[in-house]
Amino acid sequence: GAGVSQSPSNKVTEKGKDVELRCDPISGHTALYWYRQSLGQGLEFLIYFQGNSAPDKSGLPSDRFSAERTGGSVSTLTIQRTQQEDSAVYLCASSFGTGGRSPGNTIYFGEGSWLTVV
């Protein structure tokens, strides 16, 4: 498709299990972002990839969270030993470049992966 694609759309997992969330950005977009949104809350930045630069991991809440981006395209967010407080929607987004004034740098979001830890 033409948009940001995320999978799974819904995931229920038991506390202590590991989960992997996948994001396929818009073709040609070099920047990829992961955000987390808890119920009724705003968006919390997790991690940002831009081309071959070192990712900005400043938003990862603990060392149980990690993410990688292979070949500059698809990204996987991994949560190890899940806790109930990890329950949230995990949103992936992508854009061209890192900034500038062009509307082409608009950031587009996927529909999110709804994670429930029971």
Next chain:
Amino acid sequence: AQKITQTQPGMFVQEKEAVTLDCTYDTSDPSYGLFWYKQPSSGEMIFLIYQGSYDQQNATEGRYSLNFQKARKSANLVISASQLGDSAMYFCAMREVVRTGANSKLTFGKGITLSVRP
């Protein structure tokens, strides 16, 4: 200090009337971009409008316009001729442009709930 501030409580507007959603921001970077997103109950984040800090004119996109007051650091969203489908959460966000090309994540406000009354 908060980068993006959205302090209005839940907003209500009569169908076909205009409504303004407030957003103030804080940055010391001269180059930045401001975004508004709509999040309906389905959860997806829908891009509405973008304003660059160097743009001379206020951005407009159909029924959406951005009242950009740079000196006041405000970027209010104006929705004209409200429709029932406009009922949603609205998020203001900012991306600071760092010349090294790194660290240009999108920072979000906490959002405003808009309800359109028939």
